[in-house]
Amino acid sequence: MGKDIREDIAWAKINRDVMKSLENPRRLYWVILFAAMMVFSVGVGCEIYQYSTGMGVANMNNPHMWGLYIATFIFWIGMSHSGTLLSAILHLMHADWRKPIYRFAEAMTTFSLMTAGLFVAVHLGRVWQIYYSLPYPNERGIWPNFQSPLLWDAMAIFTYLSSSVIFLYIGSIPDFAIARDNIHPGWRKKLYSILALGWEGTDRQWRNFRVTYLTVACFLIPLAVSVHSIVASDFAMSQQPGWHVTSFPPYFVAGALYSGCAAIITLFIILRYVFKFEEYMTLPILRKTVRLTFAIAMVWTYLNCIEFASVWYSHDQVAKDVLIQKATGPYAPFWWAMIFCGSVVPFAMMVKKWQVNIPIMFAVSLLLNVGMWLERWMIVAPTYSHGYYPWTWDHDQWPSMIQWGIVFGSFGWFTLLFMVFCKIVPSVSMYEVKEMVYHRSQATKKKQLGVEGAH
Amino acid sequence: MSQRYLLALYNNFDEAEAVVRELRNTDIKGFNPDDDLIVKSPIEHPEVEEFLGPKPVKVQFFTLAGAVLGGLLAFFLISGSQASFYSQMKGGKPIVPIPPNMVLTYEMFILGGVYITVLGFLICAGLPAKRSPLYSAKVSEDQIGILVKADDGAAAVLKGIFTKHKALEIQEEAGR
Numbered sequence: 001m002g003k004d005i006r007e008d009i010a011w012a013k014i015n016r017d018v019m020k021s022l023e024n025p026r027r028l029y030w031v032i033l034f035a036a037m038m039v040f041s042v043g044v045g046c047e048i049y050q051y052s053t054g055m056g057v058a059n060m061n062n063p064h065m066w067g068l069y070i071a072t073f074i075f076w077i078g079m080s081h082s083g084t085l086l087s088a089i090l091h092l093m094h095a096d097w098r099k100p101i102y103r104f105a106e107a108m109t110t111f112s113l114m115t116a117g118l119f120v121a122v123h124l125g126r127v128w129q130i131y132y133s134l135p136y137p138n139e140r141g142i143w144p145n146f147q148s149p150l151l152w153d154a155m156a157i158f159t160y161l162s163s164s165v166i167f168l169y170i171g172s173i174p175d176f177a178i179a180r181d182n183i184h185p186g187w188r189k190k191l192y193s194i195l196a197l198g199w200e201g202t203d204r205q206w207r208n209f210r211v212t213y214l215t216v217a218c219f220l221i222p223l224a225v226s227v228h229s230i231v232a233s234d235f236a237m238s239q240q241p242g243w244h245v246t247s248f249p250p251y252f253v254a255g256a257l258y259s260g261c262a263a264i265i266t267l268f269i270i271l272r273y274v275f276k277f278e279e280y281m282t283l284p285i286l287r288k289t290v291r292l293t294f295a296i297a298m299v300w301t302y303l304n305c306i307e308f309a310s311v312w313y314s315h316d317q318v319a320k321d322v323l324i325q326k327a328t329g330p331y332a333p334f335w336w337a338m339i340f341c342g343s344v345v346p347f348a349m350m351v352k353k354w355q356v357n358i359p360i361m362f363a364v365s366l367l368l369n370v371g372m373w374l375e376r377w378m379i380v381a382p383t384y385s386h387g388y389y390p391w392t393w394d395h396d397q398w399p400s401m402i403q404w405g406i407v408f409g410s411f412g413w414f415t416l417l418f419m420v421f422c423k424i425v426p427s428v429s430m431y432e433v434k435e436m437v438y439h440r441s442q443a444t445k446k447k448q449l450g451v452e453g454a455h
Numbered sequence: 456m457s458q459r460y461l462l463a464l465y466n467n468f469d470e471a472e473a474v475v476r477e478l479r480n481t482d483i484k485g486f487n488p489d490d491d492l493i494v495k496s497p498i499e500h501p502e503v504e505e506f507l508g509p510k511p512v513k514v515q516f517f518t519l520a521g522a523v524l525g526g527l528l529a530f531f532l533i534s535g536s537q538a539s540f541y542s543q544m545k546g547g548k549p550i551v552p553i554p555p556n557m558v559l560t561y562e563m564f565i566l567g568g569v570y571i572t573v574l575g576f577l578i579c580a581g582l583p584a585k586r587s588p589l590y591s592a593k594v595s596e597d598q599i600g601i602l603v604k605a606d607d608g609a610a611a612v613l614k615g616i617f618t619k620h621k622a623l624e625i626q627e628e629a630g631r
Binding site: 012158210 | 493494495496497498499500501503504507510512514515518532533536537539552555556558559561562563565566568569570572573575576577579580581582583584585586587590592594595596597600602
């Protein structure tokens with residue numbers, strides 16, 4: 001396998017290449033941006049229609065109270081987890097190959113959470129009452145129920161979102177200073193000057209920066225695990241058949257890391273081409289990301305089997321019926337598609353040649369994400385369609401086009417935010433790539449000296 | 456005596472280290488290497504700390520205080536709100552249930568820890584900061600800068616040391 005990065009890249013060239021991405025991307029960037037705006041406007045249109053007409057247009061009715069909105073909410077929360085994995089966990093493990101790609105992964109975390117947050121409001125219908133989910137007493141002094149996982153959810157997501165934004169910002173300060181020093185005068189220079197906070201790279205600043213970054217990374221890891229465990233508790237703490245499973249929290253966390261890693265591969269390939277980052281987002285780094293994704297895919301597959309086994313051998317007939325209904329009922333094509341995309345497609349990642357084949361990995365990563373979205377839908381919908389009592393059975397209810405439109409629009413919103421971010425904030429961390437090049441070249445020099453000494 | 460700032464730029468860490476070692480080992484009147492010497496670099500380089508001598512980092516104390524205060528605030532906020540239901544029938548269940556309250560306490564522990572760590576970072580790193588008297592954009596590119604503050608009389612000696620170690624550029628400005 002080749003080197004993760006060329007060790008002889010001049011530091012000034014790293015600055016130049018990354019700064020160029022802020023000013024001069026390929027034409028595809030504008031095509032993606034335009035497409036994202038179009039997709040987002042479909043979602044906005046559907047939301048306006050739902051808001052003005054009422055929740056009935058979503059075709060969500062008893063027993064299907066959580067439709068695509070909650071399934072997609074979980075999908076976006078899950079997507080956010082790999083930013084933390086790539087950034088915080090690999091940072092603690094000194095895996096320096098993460099350095100050219102962690103910035104956009106962190107951005108992905110932030111924007112996924114922002115997209116997920118929208119679904120709480122969309123699902124609520126009465127958007128103006130969103131503050132009910134906050135720990136805030138009403139006019140009679142009655143506080144919300146602090147024992148409800150839904151309230152835990154609101155607090156956990158707020159904590160995760162604000163901590164992720166802080167983590168992303170703190171890690172970008174040295175790069176804002178580089179941008180401040182290298183960009184042409186104008187509004188961007190003013191913006192970077194404010195964001196850089198007067199950073200000059202003094203020993204005092206670096207010393208405190210290192211400890212702060214490490215500390216926030218240490219906080220983020222348990223936080224990320226707790227967020228998706230709490231989302232899992234929304235389901236697992238209920239008595240609904242198919243949801244009351246002990247393994248749900250780790251299953252959700254594994255699913256989250258899995259979908260996030262798949263999304264990182266997709267965005268890696270897009271950014272590499274659009275911003276001409278071939279020298280930084282290299283094929284050996286892609287291979288490492290693919291291998292990591294494959295490992296997580298196998299963990300997810302295992303936990304899936306555990307979930308099926310615990311339902312099958314639990315002697316809970318109703319939960320068993322839901323499982324059978326998933327595999328043979330009206331949702332069967334989607335359930336089997338989930339199994340195929342989530343557990344069979346990843347085996348393509350085992351083929352060494354394909355691990356660095358851009359078109360194949362792009363297609364695989366998209367299929368994995370389709371699988372992971374289906375997974376969330378298959379958690380929510382089948383349970384509602386086949387509850388404890390026959391009078392709650394409703395196998396024919398299908399989400400309306402309004403629901404599909406809003407879900408579709410959320411992908412446009414995420415892409416829009418992400419692409420605008422990449423045009424304003426350096427999506428490759430310049431100072432960390434310099435560190436990577438520096439430490440690797442030092443290690444090579446030492447090795448060469450050792451060999452010469454031995455002779 | 457009036458003071459003067461000098462900034463010397465070097466190509467690599469080895470040269471910068473040699474300069475710092477000489478500055479620290481030479482007795483120069485009107486220049487205190489512990490307080491008047493700053494190394495600026497484009498990357499985080501732990502070796503800089505070694506040759507500059509030990510300087511403590513106090514961000515962790517902010518972290519500890521933030522995390523503990525965040526956790527306590529959450530626990531007492533939740534317990535206080537639950538305790539206001541004391542007159543209601545709870546069916547034998549505790550008025551303040553500890554296990555479910557731990558979830559939000561944990562979240563606020565992290566939230567407080569993160570927020571106050573960042574505050575600590577800004578305080579300890581002296582940010583936001585005004586531009587120092589001498590600054591070169593090359594430091595954010597690929598050069599190592601050594602900024603010193605000294606009495607006018609020491610400037611010539613310092614410049615001599617910088618030149619001896621082949622500084623790429625020396626900038627000078629009168630201090631306040």
